[in-house]
Amino acid sequence: MARTVIPFGPQHPVLPEPIHLSLVLEDEKVVEALPTLGYVHRGLEMLAVKRDYNQMIQIVERVCGICSMIHSLCYCQGIEEMLGIEAPRRARMLRVVWSELHRLHSHLLWLGLFADSFGFESLFMQLWKIRERVMDLNEATTGNRVIVSVNVVGGVRTDLDEAQVRWIKDTLVEVEASIRSLQSTIMNDTTVCKRTKGVGVLTKQAAYDLGAAGPMLRGSGVAQDMRQLKYAGFDELAFEPVVETAGDCWARSTVRFRESLQSIDLVRQALDKLAPGDLAVKVKGKPEGEVITRVEQPRGECLYYLKGNGSTFLERVRIRTPTFANIPPLAAILPGLDFADVPVVVLSIDPCISCTER
Template sequence: VLPQIGFVHRGLEKLVETRDYNQFIYIAERICGICATGHSIGYAETVESLMGVEIPKRAEYLRIIWHELSRVHSHLLWLGLAADAFGFESMFMHCWRLRERVLDLFEKTTGGRVILSVVKVGGVVRDIDATQMAEINAVLDGLKDDYTKIMNTLLTDTSVKNRTVGVGHISTEDARSLSMVGPFARASNLPYDVRSFGKGAYGDLADFQPIVATEGDCYARVKVRCLEVLQSIEIIKELAAKIPAGDIEVAVKGAPADGAQASNVLEQPRGECYYYARGNGSKNLERMRIRTPTSQNLAGMTVALKGCDLADVNMIILTIDPCISCTER
């Protein structure tokens, strides 16, 4: 298997040279519609690190709440497509029905359903009041109950196991040597999740432990993503219960120093996303480099596909969940 990319490359990183750092955040959001919030947070945190800006604690909580909601929305979208591939047409509809509840929460708290445009360098542009926070909790409680029934049905179904168990296997050693990230890596017993360590760690903001599986096959990848939906719901509810009062943004003035450099990592729904920025003394950055999780996982995908039956190709690629939009940024 030889992945061929670049046919729809958009050159978004180059645009950073012709936009000031406040304008580029709207381009960063459009790297990928599903991961839009994550890309805006990752870019903003990189520029904030570049300029020595510390955002208010409340803004930090709000960013994570929206980001984890995006993870729920992304995984539900994926699960619906997976159910359709397994032949569960009605389950596909149920998964996307639950996803609509998350999109409705986005619309009520930000005004957008896919591209939220709520993150800025220095914080966030909107707050979530107590009434909206209570509604988020209520919606997630109902969603959790409905989703658990769907998840249990999918993971215990014989036909699903026949299509996924032992298919597209990746060992822990291969996952580590190929530097795989996200649910793809964690399904091979590699407990690598940026939310648990380093710059992207939630730390004392939320109780978090990576979800891993040991089998390394398609079934393990389905199981990890399914369980991560429930985990994200619990993270959101924990943050909503203890979010501090205060400002949601700080004023950011000036420009990054000439030669200043900064990097940042963020756990997107598909895995670790790396950001690098370099300033030149003006408001236009000199360089912006983004490494998306799909780019990192292409090597692992070729190993998973090697020697498989032709009928299993679709299932293997589906459980890896590559994003063409992120890769062709």
């Protein structure tokens, strides 16, 4: 059988962002997949030499377009640890609120894109319609729609008043109801199951060995979620990682679906625990030393390594984003698949390429 090389991407109808895969095909089966990156590389880590550590907050938010809040949360947490300060309780709870709203809208976006990857347009539209409500919550409470810019070193910049808290809760009731109304479609619909069940299986052992992160890891049965580290306000909230054991595309989408409902629950819990208090503590000193912080992003574990030298400029900012960890597992599960399943499997890792390349 002659081998054919089919270029997949960087521009492809299912890809939200550019990644190129050279797929070596034998008949209809993929035998080899080689990812190529570099279409959206911006060198953001290097900007740390030109921007001081406060300005870097807005830079790291732009690493990812969709989980911006969680990037800056991770970064601020690291700087706070270096400076030996802790954000006040109200700020930590507010961080949970916005980071979970981000996770919610990111998962809704992904579920929509995933539906789109196997041609389920009406599900895609429906999910994005729900997502728009969450985006409105972000915009009305912070001022910006996606890149909300609420974190500062030592706390948050924006507060929620009573009316907003009530409004968020009311909206989330409706959002939850509309997400739940799609549950049977996403999890049990015949078309969806035929395209996702048993496709792109990543076993528990393989996921762990390949260093997969986030829903990719939890979809394969490893109960690991960085929120178990109890950062920000998660120490006071009831939380259990969502785990599925099948390891296929269906499991990964189910993990994300259930996590979006969990996020709604976490926002509610955090809003209930919101006690009056300061928004930020005073920042003294300059960051010095090394620190590693980790948070859970919608796509998985995100690791920041920060090194300061006692000046306003950081010496090194290293960002390990979850998609970066999920590309090797993707390259490992693609061989053996039908070519028609490749878009679904590629989408199932929730590729965020601008995160990957930074």
